[in-house]
Amino acid sequence: DIQMTQSPSTLSASVGDRVTITCRASQSISTWLAWHQQKPGKAPKLLIYKASSLESGVPSRFSGGGSGTEFTLTISSLQPDDFATYYCQHGGTFGQGTKVEIK
Amino acid sequence: EVQLVESGGGLVQTGGSLRLSCAASAFTFSRYAMSWVRQAPGKGLEWVSAISGSGGSTYYADSVKGRFTISRDNSKNTLSLQMNSLRAEDTAVYYCAKDRCSSGTCYSFDYWGPGTLVTVSS
Numbered sequence: 001d002i003q004m005t006q007s008p009s010t011l012s013a014s015v016g017d018r019v020t021i022t023c024r025a026s027q028s029i030s031t032w033l034a035w036h037q038q039k040p041g042k043a044p045k046l047l048i049y050k051a052s053s054l055e056s057g058v059p060s061r062f063s064g065g066g067s068g069t070e071f072t073l074t075i076s077s078l079q080p081d082d083f084a085t086y087y088c089q090h091g092g093t094f095g096q097g098t099k100v101e102i103k
Numbered sequence: 104e105v106q107l108v109e110s111g112g113g114l115v116q117t118g119g120s121l122r123l124s125c126a127a128s129a130f131t132f133s134r135y136a137m138s139w140v141r142q143a144p145g146k147g148l149e150w151v152s153a154i155s156g157s158g159g160s161t162y163y164a165d166s167v168k169g170r171f172t173i174s175r176d177n178s179k180n181t182l183s184l185q186m187n188s189l190r191a192e193d194t195a196v197y198y199c200a201k202d203r204c205s206s207g208t209c210y211s212f213d214y215w216g217p218g219t220l221v222t223v224s225s
Contacts (some may be wrong), residue, residue, distance in 0.1 A: 034211030043215035092150035
C-alpha cells in the first residue's frame with residue numbers, strides 16, 4: 001500500500017507569509033495527488049488536483065507542484081481565512097495533515 | 104450545485120449496527136465512484152470504503168473489511184454504508200465524497216458532504 005507522509009505536522013506563520021507544505025509518497029504516483037483544506041467542524045474542501053491544477057473558485061495564492069514521490073502546497077501570501085488543516089490525498093490514502101496556526 | 108447530504112448517524116452500543124445514507128444531487132450520480140471517509144475526534148482523515156459508478160466494484164479499508172458494506176442505488180441517487188459489529192474505534196464523523204472523474208478514478212474527491220457523527224459506546 002502507498003503511504004503519504006506530510007511535513008511539518010504543525011506550522012506557525014503570520015498573515016502575509018509564504019508557506020510551503022510537503023507531501024511524500026512511498027512510491028511514485030505520477031501527478032495523482034490532491035490537496036484539501038479543512039476548517040474545524042467542517043468538511044474538507046478540494047484546493048488542488050492532479051498535483052498542480054487549481055480547483056475552480058480557489059484563490060490563486062494557492063499553488064501545487066511536484067511529481068513522482070514529492071509534492072508541495074504553497075500559499076504565496078497567507079490570509080486570515082487560510083488558518084486551517086491541510087491534507088494531501090492519493091485515492092484512498094491521506095497524509096496525516098498539517099495544521100497552519102497563527103504565529 | 105452538487106450536494107451530498109449524509110444521514111443515519113447516532114449513538115450505538117458496541118457490537119451494534121447502523122446504516123448511513125448519502126443523498127446526492129445535481130450531477131449524474133451513476134457516472135462517479137463514491138467513497139466514505141471518516142474522521143475520529145481530533146484525528147486525521149481515514150478512507151473507509153469506495154464503490155464504482157455502476158456499483159459492480161467495491162473496496163474497503165482493512166479496518167472495516169468484513170464488518171461494513173457499501174452500496175448504492177443509482178435510481179435514487181443514494182449511497183449507503185451498512186456498519187455491523189461496531190467498535191469504539193469506529194466513533195467518528197463519516198463523510199461521503201465524490202470522485203472527481205467520471206470514468207474510473209482520479210484519485211481525488213471534489214465534493215464532500217457535511218458529515219454525520221457516529222458514536223459507539225458501551
